[in-house]
């Protein structure tokens with residue numbers, strides 16, 4: 001699958017099949033994140049890979065829209081020293097970029113994913129033993145899509161994105 005095809009066809013997957021993801025595939029996905037560029041090459045991230053069902057269940061308590069973790073084959077939890085250092089937004093950018101590398105790599109391997117925004121970081125800290133001084137802004141649930149949630153079985157949702165003309169201006173604002 002070429003990159004553009006992966007970008008075009010990927011959709012959020014929130015229901016997963018029971019099929020486990022082999023360890024080497026999980027490593028391949030996380031390694032795609034490890035290889036991301038980052039501001040000043042700081043590589044501010046630590047990734048916690050979670051496969052234990054009871055821990056995945058605990059991650060559902062991180063926010064109202066985190067329920068998908070319960071059925072995931074695994075989750076990757078993003079941890080950084082300080083989301084707001086430096087104040088230039090480069091750390092959130094770096095985390096988004098490493099996340100997208102993992103998400104797209106997974107999709108080329110037939111593995112769906114969706115982000116879980118963490119509203120209650122202490123839930124994640126307690127579940128995973130993360131020190132209080134670390135930031136835990138989100139995790140990503142991964143797994144082979146449940147047939148009901150497989151984007152390849154759903155109609156293309158071209159209307160779900162703002163149009164190219166709407167989001168793009170050439171040369172100037174006006």
Ligand SMILES: Cc1cc2nc3c(=O)[nH]c(=O)nc-3n(C[C@H](O)[C@H](O)[C@H](O)COP(=O)(O)O)c2cc1C
Nearest residue numbers: 010011012013014063065066068114115116117118
């Ligand atoms: C920064 C960010 C946070 C998100 N947080 C959640 C979340 O907490 N729970 C969830 O189910 N989906 C979450 N999503 C997935 C979006 O809802 C989804 O990507 C969006 O609706 C577009 O759908 P698509 O990915 O299928 O194209 C998040 C996505 C992003 C980029």
